Amino acid sequence: MRGKFFLAGLSLVLAPACVSGVSETSPDSTVHQLAFGYVQVETDGRYPRNYPAKLRFFLLTNEETGARSRVNVDTESGVFSISLPAGRYVVDRLQFSEGPFRVESHVQLAFLVPEKKLAYLGSWQIELETPRTIRHMRIRILEGEAEFSKKFSAVLGSERTPIATVLPKPETFETRGFMVDGQPNARYFRRR
Numbered sequence: 001m002r003g004k005f006f007l008a009g010l011s012l013v014l015a016p017a018c019v020s021g022v023s024e025t026s027p028d029s030t031v032h033q034l035a036f037g038y039v040q041v042e043t044d045g046r047y048p049r050n051y052p053a054k055l056r057f058f059l060l061t062n063e064e065t066g067a068r069s070r071v072n073v074d075t076e077s078g079v080f081s082i083s084l085p086a087g088r089y090v091v092d093r094l095q096f097s098e099g100p101f102r103v104e105s106h107v108q109l110a111f112l113v114p115e116k117k118l119a120y121l122g123s124w125q126i127e128l129e130t131p132r133t134i135r136h137m138r139i140r141i142l143e144g145e146a147e148f149s150k151k152f153s154a155v156l157g158s159e160r161t162p163i164a165t166v167l168p169k170p171e172t173f174e175t176r177g178f179m180v181d182g183q184p185n186a187r188y189f190r191r192r
Contacts, residue, residue, distance in 0.1 A: 035113055035166075036081035037121035038144070039073055041096065045130035051099030053128045058095070063088040063110075086115040091168060094137075096128060096177070103128065103177040105137040109168035117164040120144075128177060135177040141167050 039055045054075040061068050064087050073080045075097070091109040095102060113119045123144035129136045143165055 033083045033085055033113075034081060035084045035119040035121055036079070037124065039078040039080065039124040039126060041078075041126045041128060043130055044127045045132070048130045049098045049101065051097075051101070053096050053098050053103070055124075055126065056095045056097045056102075058091050059093040060089050060091045063090060084113050084119070086113050088112050094126075094139075095180070101131075102180045103135070103137075104180050105175050105177045107139065107173055107175055109139075109141070109170070109173065111166050111168040113166065114164045117162045119166045120163050122165065122167045137175050137177045139173045141171045143167065 041053050041055050043049075043053045055073045055078070056075065057070050057072045058080075059068060059070055062084075069082060069084070071080050071082045089111055091107055091111075094105045094107060096104070111119075111121060122141045125140045125142060127138045
């Protein structure tokens with residue numbers, strides 16, 4: 001059941017990228033620059049907030065050019081995709097939302113986007129501890145389901161284009177989460 005929901009979300013996320021890319025360049029060059037994957041976030045610990053934690057976006061940097069990109073994550077399906085030229089990249093920041101609250105974690109997840117292939121960045125399993133003084137975040141990056149490449153090719157309509165599984169390294173990472181502005185604009189949260 002989760003696979004069907006994932007594919008529906010994937011097609012919604014990718015459809016605008018494919019449509020806008022066709023008018024600018026040939027379909028093959030647009031397809032070859034696509035990096036994609038999905039995220040699952042779970043809250044771990046006692047006294048969770050009333051709002052489930054969701055990954056809003058992550059920031060990545062091209063190691064060769066220094067160009068930064070923001071990758072938005074579909075909060076319902078957990079799917080993300082971005083058009084990236086071939087090269088080395090590092091994911092360096094994740095931002096989560098819990099209703100009106102925002103939490104950021106700084107990470108160092110490196111990966112390589114190969115030339116003339118779609119880059120599948122895997123399934124990101126994230127555990128975010130409930131709010132406390134020091135809040136831990138753990139991430140595990142897995143390959144995901146074995147038939148994913150075939151399903152993705154069918155959704156995109158490009159069975160000819162090879163898909164490379166490029167799992168960001170390290171595949172397990174632990175860091176802390178920090179509250180950032182974005183809290184409710186109430187006097188209680190603005191105390192000095």
